């Protein structure tokens with residue numbers, strides 16, 4: 001099966017999560033991704049949170065599958081020379097170094113464009129170019145705070161809260177992948193490469209779009225009717241943290257199921273979608289609510305929405321989260337069990353679809369990872385193990401025309 005990105009050569013100058021998540025995705029879809037790493041150490045995540053001594057950590061293996069690894073000291077003249085050769089024959093260079101690192105290395109956008117005018121140069125930074133914080137180094141949680149996610153996540157009586165989803169890292173990598181593919185299509189038309197830049201702050205904010213919607217609604221009318229603060233609590237002049245409230249026109253909440261006292265994940269998410277009110281009343285055995293004016297419309301329900309949720313919890317008290325969803329799905333009610341990582345790892349549907357995959361690895365034995373969440377009718381991305389440090393150095397250098405003796409010499413001076 002040929003893959004759509006076959007023939008696209010990518011210099012993967014990325015580390016940690018944001019950049020590697022982007023290049024991993026492109027590798028799944030067929031790109032030849034060569035990860036350039038510092039000799040001796042490589043990507044810092046190879047060593048972070050190791051669970052097996054002397055084997056690459058899962059943090060690395062789960063973000064660098066389907067890639068090659070080339071060790072190269074790009075601060076040494078000989079290393080720069082190798083990189084220049086690689087640049088001349090590559091389609092894309094992706095990097096997520098701290099601000100200015102690539103320039104200090106001698107590979108500014110102008111220099112890269114001069115070496116290969118057709119190459120796309122894609123960067124992740126914490127903040128966009130010209131932003132008053134553009135000199136800052138940024139990690140995941142910093143981005144979640146800077147992008148508006150933290151101030152709007154959590155409960156109103158608690159502090160700003162970080163989401164477990166990598167909104168700053170992997171989400172930014174996905175934005176960058178879209179940018180790279182767009183620039184590749186653009187190059188087909190113009191013959192020219194371009195610079196693609198994505199900031200973590202912007203990518204978080206893009207996913208917090210509805211919170212900016214809420215800020216403007218709040219400023220206009222002084223309240224937000226779908227938030228738990230309405231109508232009994234108080235609003236200030238900024239979007240509050242709304243706990244587990246639904247973010248659109250459908251109120252929802254995380255509700256307790258059987259055994260919640262002992263199982264911290266015995267919950268479902270329950271959504272009261274307007275047109276599902278009648279089936280909800282039927283499912284709950286409350287047919288009298290269907291035409292009761294105090295319950296009939298979303299507006300009428302909102303002032304006592306938590307009393308309604310309590311009634312639903314009473315109904316859920318003798319049902320597990322799975323039993324509850326099995327009943328509610330028959331009534332077309334949008335809901336789901338709160339699933340743990342253990343349940344997801346063992347979910348047969350996710351295994352069958354290739355979303356959870358088991359990958360054999362030379363040193364670790366096999367490990368689980370998340371495969372492509374994007375499914376195609378003509379291609380099933382196959383996840384292969386992440387490379388060992390420098391596993392493909394000889395292969396890549398030979399492809400650039402270096403002889404065995406040249407490679408030996410480069411090793412002697414620790415340039416590779």
Ligand code: COA
Nearest residue numbers: 016017018037038073074075096097098101104126137138
């Ligand atoms: N050979 C020689 N030097 C190399 C090299 C190689 N193969 N690869 C990297 N380096 C050097 C760089 O040139 C740079 O050196 P310099 O600072 O002397 O110019 C250094 O290694 C890397 O610096 P930096 O990227 O700033 O690493 P850091 O560990 O201090 O910071 C981050 C890590 C993630 C905070 C920072 O890279 C960053 O802010 N990145 C942009 C935002 C981002 O992607 N964050 C999310 C990560 S999930």
